[in-house]
Amino acid sequence: MKxxxxxxxxxxxxxxxxxxxxxxxxxxxxxxxxxxxxAGASWIYDDxxxxxxxxxxxxxxxLVVFRCVP
Amino acid sequence: xxxxxxxxxxxxxxxxxAAVFLNSDGTIYGRYGSRGARRGMKDNDxxxxxxxxxxxxxxxxxxxxxxxxxxxxLIGKRGGPxxxxxxxxxxxxxxxxAHAASPERHGCIHCxxxxxxxxxxxxxxxxxxxxxxxxPYPPLDTIGLTLDLGERATVSKVTEGSAAARAGFxxxxxxxxxxxxxxxxxxxxxxxxxxxxxxxxxxxxxEREGRKELLDLPIATGWRRGGDFIETxxxxxxxxxxxxxxxxxxxxxxxxxxxxxxxxSLALSVREVTSHEVxxxxxxxxxxxxxxxxxxxxxxxxxxxxxxxQFLAYLIQKKKPGQKVDLTYLREGKANTVQLELPPxxxxx
Numbered sequence: 409m410k411x412x413x414x415x416x417x418x419x420x421x422x423x424x425x426x427x428x429x430x431x432x433x434x435x436x437x438x439x440x441x442x443x444x445x446x447a448g449a450s451w452i453y454d455d456x457x458x459x460x461x462x463x464x465x466x467x468x469x470x471l472v473v474f475r476c477v478p
Numbered sequence: 479x480x481x482x483x484x485x486x487x488x489x490x491x492x493x494x495x496a497a498v499f500l501n502s503d504g505t506i507y508g509r510y511g512s513r514g515a516r517r518g519m520k521d522n523d524x525x526x527x528x529x530x531x532x533x534x535x536x537x538x539x540x541x542x543x544x545x546x547x548x549x550x551x552l553i554g555k556r557g558g559p560x561x562x563x564x565x566x567x568x569x570x571x572x573x574x575x576a577h578a579a580s581p582e583r584h585g586c587i588h589c590x591x592x593x594x595x596x597x598x599x600x601x602x603x604x605x606x607x608x609x610x611x612x613x614p615y616p617p618l619d620t621i622g623l624t625l626d627l628g629e630r631a632t633v634s635k636v637t638e639g640s641a642a643a644r645a646g647f648x649x650x651x652x653x654x655x656x657x658x659x660x661x662x663x664x665x666x667x668x669x670x671x672x673x674x675x676x677x678x679x680x681x682x683x684x685e686r687e688g689r690k691e692l693l694d695l696p697i698a699t700g701w702r703r704g705g706d707f708i709e710t711x712x713x714x715x716x717x718x719x720x721x722x723x724x725x726x727x728x729x730x731x732x733x734x735x736x737x738x739x740x741x742x743s744l745a746l747s748v749r750e751v752t753s754h755e756v757x758x759x760x761x762x763x764x765x766x767x768x769x770x771x772x773x774x775x776x777x778x779x780x781x782x783x784x785x786x787x788q789f790l791a792y793l794i795q796k797k798k799p800g801q802k803v804d805l806t807y808l809r810e811g812k813a814n815t816v817q818l819e820l821p822p823x824x825x826x827x
Contacts, residue, residue, distance in 0.1 A: 460502050463501075463502035464502040467502075468542075469499060469500065469501055469502075469507060470501070471498075472487070472497065472498045474479075474487070474496045474589060476495070476588055
């Protein structure tokens with residue numbers, strides 16, 4: 409089967425009630441809690457608009473992942 | 479989920495990991511991630527598998543390669559418009575400032591919150607809350623099917639006497655098409671069932687020993703109620719602590735005669751009463767004077783056996799915010815009657 413790349417987009421759902429991230433801290437703190445700091449290297453992270461734009465431009469399908477912090 | 483199009487991304491929301499495959503024009507190819515036959519909030523690592531996900535990806539790529547020639551078959555993979563375009567616009571969503579300011583939330587909207595707010599939004603209207611919002615995506619074993627987590631949608635077990643058994647499903651069947659939709663995952667099967675009218679007959683195409691078989695799956699009215707919504711973080715918690723203000727346990731039939739009740743009597747033992755000191759929780763049971771170990775034996779004149787889920791469903795589907803429910807309960811052998819006043823408005827946590 410011909411390999412077709414997927415455009416991937418990750419949406420983090422947010423911290424659970426037990427993750428000790430204080431109000432006012434930014435998305436980097438959430439990514440740290442998700443252990444996702446390096447995810448941007450191969451994922452379009454938390455940016456659906458860009459994901460759809462790249463998918464339209466390249467005619468590739470999207471894989472959108474929703475995650476909840478454990 | 480803040481700002482996410484929940485009309486486009488309709489998924490099982492009691493998951494820690496879920497995926498949607500789609501075209502950039504918004505056509506859904508498939509979904510991945512399901513609760514399977516899991517009950518409660520443990521073992522959520524059994525919802526997904528690398529092998530099953532890989533096969534779902536392969537299936538999505540096959541669909542993409544055939545697109546747009548297969549577009550008509552994919553129409554049913556998108557649901558109808560929801561109660562709002564994004565979660566924060568749902569009527570039951572708390573004020574944005576209050577939500578964002580919460581140190582526990584730091585501005586995030588969890589998937590399960592969307593499910594809570596959708597149900598509560600419907601409860602606050604004059605229309606009845608449909609079963610679909612109270613029992614969303616019931617586990618497949620509700621109709622007697624268990625599917626292999628490591629495959630796309632392969633039957634690993636069929637419960638004797640179940641709807642699936644009557645339809646002719648067998649172990650090893652690979653479900654390839656369901657109501658005209660190509661199936662790439664367990665989540666896709668659940669999606670078709672979640673959208674099914676009641677009653678109805680769903681058409682399934684399975685591969686069995688190299689042949690294609692067509693099966694008719696009967697869906698009865700009320701089939702969803704075989705699932706147990708109270709074992710969910712969102713709906714169960716909301717029903718118990720935001721609406722009823724208590725958690726109950728059905729008294730086992732063998733223990734009812736000891737209370738002077740028949741085995742088919744209604745008997746719900748109160749295990750926990752929500753404290754008014756906990757912000758935004760329902761004080762209903764506490765205000766009514768209910769205490770742990772009280773046994774509810776009558777609800778608005780109803781006296782036959784009722785599970786906790788049925789009791790909470792009654793409050794949500796037969797009552798509205800601010801309405802009262804007549805309860806009779808036993809305490810130290812004596813019957814007492816109170817009115818449970820449901821909260822007039824809800825602000826989700």
